[in-house]
Amino acid sequence: MPQSVFEIMRSYPQIVVFLALAAGYALGKIKFFGFSLGATTCVLLSSLVLGQIGIEVPQLLKSIAFALFIFTIGYKVGPQFFGALKKDGIKFVALSLVVALTALVTAVGLAKALHFDKGTAAGFFAGSVTESAAIGTAEGAIKHLSLTDGEKKDLDTNLAVAYAITYIFGTAGGILFFKVAPRLLGIDLRKEAKKLEASMSGQAAITDKPELFSWAAQIDLRAYRVTNPKAADKTVSEIESLFSQEVVVEKVKHDGTVVDGAPDMVVHAQDTIVLAAKGASLIGATELIGPETDAAVVSDMVGEILDVCVLNRKIAGKTLGELSEMEHAHGLFLRRITRQGQELPITRDTKVHVCDVIQLIGEKESVEKAVKAIGYAERPSAMTDIITVGIGCVLGTLIGLIVVPVAGIPLTLGVGGGVLLAGLILGWLRAVHPTFGQFPNASQWILSNLGLNLFIACVGLGAGPQAVHAFATTGLSVFLAGIVLCLMPFIVGLYFGKYILRMNPVLLLGALTGARVITAALNTVQDDAESSTPVLGYAAPYAFGNVLLTIWGSVIINVM
Numbered sequence: 001m002p003q004s005v006f007e008i009m010r011s012y013p014q015i016v017v018f019l020a021l022a023a024g025y026a027l028g029k030i031k032f033f034g035f036s037l038g039a040t041t042c043v044l045l046s047s048l049v050l051g052q053i054g055i056e057v058p059q060l061l062k063s064i065a066f067a068l069f070i071f072t073i074g075y076k077v078g079p080q081f082f083g084a085l086k087k088d089g090i091k092f093v094a095l096s097l098v099v100a101l102t103a104l105v106t107a108v109g110l111a112k113a114l115h116f117d118k119g120t121a122a123g124f125f126a127g128s129v130t131e132s133a134a135i136g137t138a139e140g141a142i143k144h145l146s147l148t149d150g151e152k153k154d155l156d157t158n159l160a161v162a163y164a165i166t167y168i169f170g171t172a173g174g175i176l177f178f179k180v181a182p183r184l185l186g187i188d189l190r191k192e193a194k195k196l197e198a199s200m201s202g203q204a205a206i207t208d209k210p211e212l213f214s215w216a217a218q219i220d221l222r223a224y225r226v227t228n229p230k231a232a233d234k235t236v237s238e239i240e241s242l243f244s245q246e247v248v249v250e251k252v253k254h255d256g257t258v259v260d261g262a263p264d265m266v267v268h269a270q271d272t273i274v275l276a277a278k279g280a281s282l283i284g285a286t287e288l289i290g291p292e293t294d295a296a297v298v299s300d301m302v303g304e305i306l307d308v309c310v311l312n313r314k315i316a317g318k319t320l321g322e323l324s325e326m327e328h329a330h331g332l333f334l335r336r337i338t339r340q341g342q343e344l345p346i347t348r349d350t351k352v353h354v355c356d357v358i359q360l361i362g363e364k365e366s367v368e369k370a371v372k373a374i375g376y377a378e379r380p381s382a383m384t385d386i387i388t389v390g391i392g393c394v395l396g397t398l399i400g401l402i403v404v405p406v407a408g409i410p411l412t413l414g415v416g417g418g419v420l421l422a423g424l425i426l427g428w429l430r431a432v433h434p435t436f437g438q439f440p441n442a443s444q445w446i447l448s449n450l451g452l453n454l455f456i457a458c459v460g461l462g463a464g465p466q467a468v469h470a471f472a473t474t475g476l477s478v479f480l481a482g483i484v485l486c487l488m489p490f491i492v493g494l495y496f497g498k499y500i501l502r503m504n505p506v507l508l509l510g511a512l513t514g515a516r517v518i519t520a521a522l523n524t525v526q527d528d529a530e531s532s533t534p535v536l537g538y539a540a541p542y543a544f545g546n547v548l549l550t551i552w553g554s555v556i557i558n559v560m
Helices: 002-011 013-028 039-053 059-083 087-113 118-128 133-143 149-185 189-201 236-240 295-302 320-324 364-374 386-400 414-432 441-463 466-500 505-515 519-529 533-537 539-559
Strands: 219-225 247-254 257-260 272-278 304-310 332-339 357-362 375-377 404-406 409-411
Touching (some): 002 013, 002 039, 013 039, 013 441, 039 149, 039 441, 059 133, 059 441, 087 118, 087 539, 118 539, 133 149, 133 414, 133 441, 149 441, 149 466, 149 505, 149 519, 189 505, 189 519, 236 247, 304 364, 332 364, 357 364, 364 375, 386 414, 414 539, 466 505, 505 519, 505 533, 519 533
Antiparallel strands (some): 219 272, 247 257, 247 272, 304 375, 404 409
């Protein structure tokens, strides 16, 4: 019976691929003392175990999966990558270069000292710096080596095994480093974050009618149905006086008609009112007014809630304080602002960058006017421009096939690097001309996440029974080398940023997490700082780090 099961698996390898994915994602959700290995690591470990059966996975599947993943990464970070080349981003670019070069030099130096082969060197690099894309570019470079198929197979196996050995500490070690980094800088992270917030917020008071960009805190809009007799048949100003902190009645809905909340307007029982205030100010509102209604009611009454992508070059580079004084800001509320999917602090001096997403709420006419002035409305859509994805992967593959001999050494971006470059350029063009290339966040997630882990599953299954021998012969030395490689770029980058670039320590820590492409550590820094200000340093280094660390996979194969 077991024999027949194994034969079925060998005959239909897709069964094993899906099993590796399912097992990896399931195991990746399990936390040990608050820490999880993550889906990618668990998919690789699951596939290495299942690979002992001896599964032949078609190379085409692996190539397609990696192309979709790497194109999506390039498309996502393209605007920030090219935007960082401007004057304001030079410090972040410099930090990213130092971190990336330190990682490269350390990896090559350790690999040569410990006599790692090319595959092991690239694998321990990719795992230690948690850059899974470097596996793909390294594999592409291995294909161009003048070796037998068997030798290339051994290198591919060592690549996967070394990656698996080092990835765990690459993530956990990164998080631990940022726990102690504030001590190395000699700072109290919470106090520094508060100082940064204060310096960015200015001393502007909250207005009587808080509109777009209220600087003391984000404005929360919530709708309540009036059922409490204390609030029924009272004027708007009387209802506002029920609260100990500032609360504004923004809209009143009576008998199906929505009107602005004038101070002397009388609110009746069963009317619905929209309150505008800081979140904490609305504590107890249900006892004072009545039950809170569905969030959709706010949109229906106030008008429109819309995410707007910043594309106008006259807007980019301005602070939220400057934007609040512009004509199109009147009558609107800012709900949040995100960059690379990370929420930014709302302060007067927070600078807006191209491709930041601002969520506005207000009357539909006002919101639409603001959209025209700011950029492009990201309306909910399930449509993805597959034409752009397909053309990008085709052009990237062709670029990656170009080989330029330099001093007798064949230099090439490889298919992975070529598709990454195509994604960067098309992502940037989408930011300049948003009429093409629709790529919703959900689509980006499925292509990047599933593409990466499908590729990793193929890598692990392809390693097969040889993986056990590789673990036994090089496991300890690779793991110890991985610890050094994980920490060295952080240490060098930390002191380079402090003494040479003289960066704000909060922004420096955020930038380091971006340069090493370790979002889990960014979350740790934000939690310890009790502030979202570290995100301000994250986006540009994240874009550069993704590109440089990915390319290093191919470079290491060629220089070893």
